[in-house]
Amino acid sequence: MIDQSADVLLELRHVSHSYRARRTNFERGEHHVLDDVSLQVFRGKTLGVIGRNGAGKTTLLRLMAGILAPNKGTIWRRSGISCSLLSLGLGFQDQLTGRDNARLSAMLQGATRSEANAYLAAVNDFAELGASFDEPVKTYSAGMRARLGFATALQTHVDVLLIDEVLAVGDREFRAKAASAMQQHLKGTQTVVLVSHNENQIEHLCDEVAWIEAGRLEGYGLAAEVIASYTAKPTE
Amino acid sequence: MGFRQFWILADAMARMALKADASRLYLGYVWWVLEPLLYVAVFYLVFDVLLGSPRTDFLAFLMCGKLTFVWFSKSVVHASRSILAAQGLIGKIDLPKVLFPIASIQQSMYKQIAVFVLLLTFLIFSGYSVTEYWLWLPAIAVVNYLLIAACAMAASALVCLVQDIAMLVSLAMVFLLFSSGIFWDPRTLSPETSNLLFLINPIAFLVDAYRQVLMASTAPAVYHLAVLGLVSVLLCVAVAVVIHFNSRYLALRAVTS
Numbered sequence: 146m147i148d149q150s151a152d153v154l155l156e157l158r159h160v161s162h163s164y165r166a167r168r169t170n171f172e173r174g175e176h177h178v179l180d181d182v183s184l185q186v187f188r189g190k191t192l193g194v195i196g197r198n199g200a201g202k203t204t205l206l207r208l209m210a211g212i213l214a215p216n217k218g219t220i221w222r223r224s225g226i227s228c229s230l231l232s233l234g235l236g237f238q239d240q241l242t243g244r245d246n247a248r249l250s251a252m253l254q255g256a257t258r259s260e261a262n263a264y265l266a267a268v269n270d271f272a273e274l275g276a277s278f279d280e281p282v283k284t285y286s287a288g289m290r291a292r293l294g295f296a297t298a299l300q301t302h303v304d305v306l307l308i309d310e311v312l313a314v315g316d317r318e319f320r321a322k323a324a325s326a327m328q329q330h331l332k333g334t335q336t337v338v339l340v341s342h343n344e345n346q347i348e349h350l351c352d353e354v355a356w357i358e359a360g361r362l363e364g365y366g367l368a369a370e371v372i373a374s375y376t377a378k379p380t381e
Numbered sequence: 382m383g384f385r386q387f388w389i390l391a392d393a394m395a396r397m398a399l400k401a402d403a404s405r406l407y408l409g410y411v412w413w414v415l416e417p418l419l420y421v422a423v424f425y426l427v428f429d430v431l432l433g434s435p436r437t438d439f440l441a442f443l444m445c446g447k448l449t450f451v452w453f454s455k456s457v458v459h460a461s462r463s464i465l466a467a468q469g470l471i472g473k474i475d476l477p478k479v480l481f482p483i484a485s486i487q488q489s490m491y492k493q494i495a496v497f498v499l500l501l502t503f504l505i506f507s508g509y510s511v512t513e514y515w516l517w518l519p520a521i522a523v524v525n526y527l528l529i530a531a532c533a534m535a536a537s538a539l540v541c542l543v544q545d546i547a548m549l550v551s552l553a554m555v556f557l558l559f560s561s562g563i564f565w566d567p568r569t570l571s572p573e574t575s576n577l578l579f580l581i582n583p584i585a586f587l588v589d590a591y592r593q594v595l596m597a598s599t600a601p602a603v604y605h606l607a608v609l610g611l612v613s614v615l616l617c618v619a620v621a622v623v624i625h626f627n628s629r630y631l632a633l634r635a636v637t638s
Contacts, residue, residue: 166637176637211475213636214629230473240401249397252390253474255382281404 152188154226154305154336155209159183160218162204178204180360181218186305191337193351193368195344195375200357202340206230206307209338226304229254239283243274243293246282250297264300271326272296273319288319295323306337348372382477391480395487413492414499421447428564436566438596441507445592446563448500452493453529453584454554460485460533461550464541464635472636478624482537486529497522504595517594517601524606525587527613534620541631544638561585583609 162179178201186192186209194202207213208220210230222228237246247268251261269278272292274285282290298308308327328350341347347354347368354371356364364371382390403409421444429439436442463481470476497518505511539546561584567575568589579586579602586609590601624631 164633164637207472207636212472212629212632214633238397238401240404241397245397245400249393252393253470253476255386257386258389258393 153185154188154223155186155228156221157182157184157208157215158219158221160208160215160220162201162208162213162215162217164216178360179208179215179357182355182357182360182362183218184355184362184365186336186338187353188336189334190352191339191350193347193354194338194340194357195342195347195354195372196357196363197342201360202357203309205357206309206338206340209305210307227255228305228307229303230307230309231298237282237290237294240281242281243269243272243278243285243289247278247293247297251300254303264297268293268296268300271299292319299326304336306335308337308339310341344372344376387477387480387483391484391487394480394484395491398484398488399491413495417448417451417496418499420451424564441504441509441596442566442592443564444500444503445595446561446588448496449525449588449591450558450561450563450584452489452496453525453532453587454557456486456489456529457532457536458550458554459489461536461540461547463533464537464631465544465638468635468638471632475628475632478538478541478628478631479534479621482533483530485537486526486533489529490526501595509596512598514594514598514600518591521587521590521594521601521606524610524613527610527617528583528587531613531616531620534617534624538620538624538627538631541634541638557582557584561588563588579605 160179160182161177163175163177165175182205184192194205196202204213207230208215210228211220211222212230238249241249244265247265248261251264252258256264269275272278272289272295274289274293277285277289282293285293324346339347339351351368353366354364354368354375355362356371356375364374403412406412408415421440424443424447425440428434428443460482463485464471464478467481471478501515536546536550540550560578561582562578567578567585570578579589586602586605590606593599593601
């Protein structure tokens, strides 16, 4: 079972989320994304979220980050904590240089102009873009973009880091470097919610795991146990 | 996010968008003044060369009207899609939604500064003398900016809720173009009619105020200008508060549109 004595930073209580979207001219359909999900995020722990495509994982992170509001249930955050959702490339503008994009991303995540400027050397150092850092992003390969996105994401300091599938980027060498940087981040005092399809990665990095299946919490508990039942369940 | 941080961010977004825009086009920053000048050229061709305006100062009259009107129309049209256009970013980070229309109108404002320089240079070279009435120009421009901000924020939220409203925004700009005295002079109407027009159409009032201070060496209707400024500020605050309290609903609409 999950250790209840630990310090809770974020808690979802019976959270449901659905929205109405237009199909054709006047017809509207109701989409149920999450249904009665309750879970807790503890200080300094890493919570993994696993599930198949379309299970509602990204919506779960958006709710945690306060980007969306749930239709039912409540989301409690310890007062004064910051939650930030990181995913690759916070809307890179193709015409701007890597440097400008990194600066803007950092500022959007709450850095002041001088803090953002101070990050830039570290970003380029990690992303290994060299002189291309001052070239427009449109000239970048997919791998270079991914590296820039990951390096930018790594520089932000928030209380709860919400991560959406960031480790599968770049070539093998960079993936290894990204994974070890992420591990350092995760094994420290950082509180993290990590979404991934990759059960090995989740099992390796997370203390607890929430398994979402078609919007419902199918399993929730210690990583090894949940992953075992997740992998045991046949895919339809 | 504090107020100061908000403005620094909006301004940084605006400057970077300008940079990105300029790098997309061969003529880059030249378009800032070239585009409004081409608008003036088209109107001049139709209303002076083809139709023959009775005014001898038609070109200066047209430039004062068109170049200031375009600031309003382009800002509002551009900003109206700004929240929707930022859907990728909105799905990743919880930002105040007014950031997007404000960044958009900042972007238009920087372009307009170049246009104002062009307009004043043109007036000086065509024989208008610089008078102390030109000092009213910043006051009129500030009220104009506030009116743009209120309309742009409201339009961006409405277009995010119902995309069809973008069509109405464009149509409203055509209506304002014809009804604000851009290529005709509201002062040729009867005083009752022109006063009524200035009262119900703030764009007509502002365009006329620009002409009064720049061409006619006359102070604008100060009380009218002050009230318009105050109403615009109140509208800005009201719209910003409504957007603030519906931020997550707007985010949902943007990411699911």
